[in-house]
Amino acid sequence: MHTVEGKTWDEFWAHLWQIDYRHAIPHIPEWDKKLVEFIEHVCRLKPGMKILDLACGSGDQARHFARKGYHVVGLDIASTLIRYAKNRFKDENLAGELFSDDMRNIDFMDEFDSCLILGGSFGYFDYGGDLELLKKIHRGLKPGGRLFLVFRTIDRLYGKTRIWSETDQGWLLCEERYSENDRVSYLDWFLVTKDNTMLRMKRECGRSADCVIRCYSPAEMTAMFTEAGFVSLKSYGGNDFSIPPRELPPERLRNIIVGVKP
Ligand SMILES: C[S@@+](CC[C@H](N)C(=O)[O-])C[C@H]1O[C@@H](n2cnc3c(N)ncnc32)[C@H](O)[C@@H]1O
Secondary structure, eight states, X not given: OOEEEEEOHIIIIIIIIIIIIHHHSTTHHHHHHHHHHHHHHHTTOOTTOEEEEETOTTOHHHHHHHHTTOEEEEEESOHHHHHHHHHHHHHTTOOOEEXXXXXXXXXXXXXXXXXXXXXXXXXXXXXXXXXXHHHHHHHHEEEEEEEEEEEEBSTTOOSEEEEEEEOSSEEEEEEEEEETTTTEEXXXXXXXXXXXXXXXXXXXXXXXXXXXXXXXXXXXXXXXXXXXXXEEEEEEETTOOOSSOOBOOSOOSEEEEEEEOO
């Protein structure tokens, strides 16, 4: 019989998932490198430009940008992840500004050449909150600056899915339930350790963690970007980093949308 242990979001998600598990996924550095090259291409970036990485997690993509000579500002609500990211920057002697805050608090004006929301880190708020965030990002970009955002689409989500992955510590389960009524995806995380303890992530959704994500159709995201003031919108498939880019292939679990501040 399993012992069940509740873990906080920080212990479970930040440590077990983002730090321990993500970094053990084979080819993840290669994946991040390709993603960064794709972003440079579609956002027309050049080293020296200033980038805001919102919800930067453990700073994996931010480090790639910093190595290439970009001025990176990374922000994440999880202080554990920001501490980890800062240490990794220090290990490599990389320059960058990393700080822990809620992305809703950003208050920049005409400052960035690009803003990134990667890994499906959009949809943590209600519709009004998500739109407000887009407007704040728009304000923080320089004219001509681009927002590159990965979002969860509604089109490929049906009922409940379970994904098991083997980790060094045991078996990690992500259970996802999409609610058509609420238009959000509820995620539950478990880890069955090798000594038969089941670790369960406690729900702390009040702090906008990774357990409730609002999903949008590509058409809804287009309307939202337009309302926030972005133009020249382009969409790409969430896992397709081909250069030259292929514009909007069939809808996927995650899609990318890029908009320009005029
Ligand atoms: C799916 S992870 C993506 C991390 C990183 N962008 C990547 O692709 O590896 C989502 C991140 O969003 C952060 N997050 C959640 N709510 C946030 C908020 N309100 N403000 C800032 N960061 C937030 C979490 O701490 C987590 O690191």
